[in-house]
Amino acid sequence: MSKDMSYQGLMARRNEIMKQAVGIDYSIFESGSIAFDYEKMMRETGYTLEEMQKIQGDTGVGNTPVLELKNLTALARKVAPKGKGARIFIKDEASNPSGSFKARRAANAVYHAKKLGYKGVIAATSGNYGAAVASQAAMHGLKCIIVQECYDSKGVGQPEIIEKARKCEAYGAEVVQLTVGPELFYTFLKLLEETGYFNASLYTPFGIAGVETLGYELAIQFREKIGRDPDVVVCTNAGGGNLTGTARGLIKAGAESVNVVGASVNLQGLHMASDEQFNKKSFTTGHTGFGMPFSTWPDRSDVPRSAARPLRYMDRYVTVSQGEVFYMTEILAQLEGLERGPAGNTSLAAAFSIAQELNEDQIIVVQETEYTGAGKHIQAQLSFARENGIEIRFGNPEEEVPGQNIILPNHPSLIKARDFDMDKIRKSYIKNCLEIRGIEKISDADMDFLVQETKSSYDFVKESLAERNIQL
């Protein structure tokens, strides 16, 4: 009997395929309602911090340097009110084997796949994670397939994604390239079923826990270097794993007072599954098109329960414009001699602005960088944008309209991190919980869960539920 390979037919087998491909029975953490035991999931299916340090260390991942950006700090102080302008530091994650912090997530996932006896790994990603999985698979002698959303219907590829394909192939991986559309997941499931390989999802407990070492390392490095924990850590936010893992690592190091800020590039108005708009954006990750939906509904990922739950850890969520990030990428090269990014510099643009709110003796950290090169580089990205009809000019970043123009700030004083209303995001998450799961009544366990999930209070959740006429 041949299997039904239609879209609907394959999607109907989704849970069965996933269980085979991840090796986790998620049902044991479920309560049957909104709540599930997140910490139990992280504990029982993840690795301890020591184990992860060993796993990562064995493949040259982690222990990346922390660099003080003295010239950038000086520039921020030039445009900040007198006495303001925190010291800006960066954790140079580009020095990981595959050129980004994603090596930490991949190291754990691929190690786990090998331990469970899988012959290969598959990941659905157009970003640095693909290269990270391919690099780790090469080290562990596993086969690797990366599935990318790469081209529009005219066959024009995002240069950044084409570069990632090259990098994956350089590590011996097979790359399956697709046109725009959420049915990437269909192709992904089909490949999992066909090969029996491990789903090296970005959102499993081992993947997210892999980033905990970053937050932990960061805290220890600051205690050694400066003698105390930093005041603010800024994380570029897309699927939420970077922020979640880093914050959990900081907590594991006892650095609980650190303010954790998420930062995304503002791509408001662009539809992520639109064929026509695919090549109108200059960022393929780190943007609001992932950051917002994944913050307000993390369980939209390719596993039943995502281990990346950024609202649990986020104290503040800001956006910056594409032009501001490109500008800061150029500044980082010109003033600090570091060619990185651009996507990873999203948090750098935010930090440059937030530093100006803080006192000069305070410390703000940008917790990652990524490699750059042909396709990824700002020259390549801006040139591609111009060819796609995007206007590029100097001006006030406030004038930027994603998909129409990229405004490079006329002056560094114009770079501004713009705050989202956190309570609005929290309420949006609660609304999604209720509507997607069709909940009308809330238990005490659900109540506690929602308080934790939104890093809020009993009163806040109670009020949010009352607004939706939900019974306690």
Place this chain on the structure above:
Amino acid sequence: MKANRGEWVKIYNIVLTSEERAPQVPDDTRKVPLESWVKGFIQSDAEIGQFVEVVTITGRRVEGELVEINPAYTHNYGKFVPELLQIGIQARSILAGGDVHE
């Protein structure tokens, strides 16, 4: 152009036709099929445009239309973007210059 058996090539497939696409895709995306490209070693001599079988680097057998022989990486640094020059010049002059506190 002809590919000889064993050469490294790129093949093309329509994964889902416009009608078969997922219900949630936006209208402009629904108008076009979901397409895919895979690279592998071609299993027979063939001309560009012919339907062929390849064996990928992971050993999968995949069929599709032959579109490229020895597919090259052509991404680069694009055309020069002169605006970028001004950013460093201005930042250095602000650093070297006087007070610009508001």
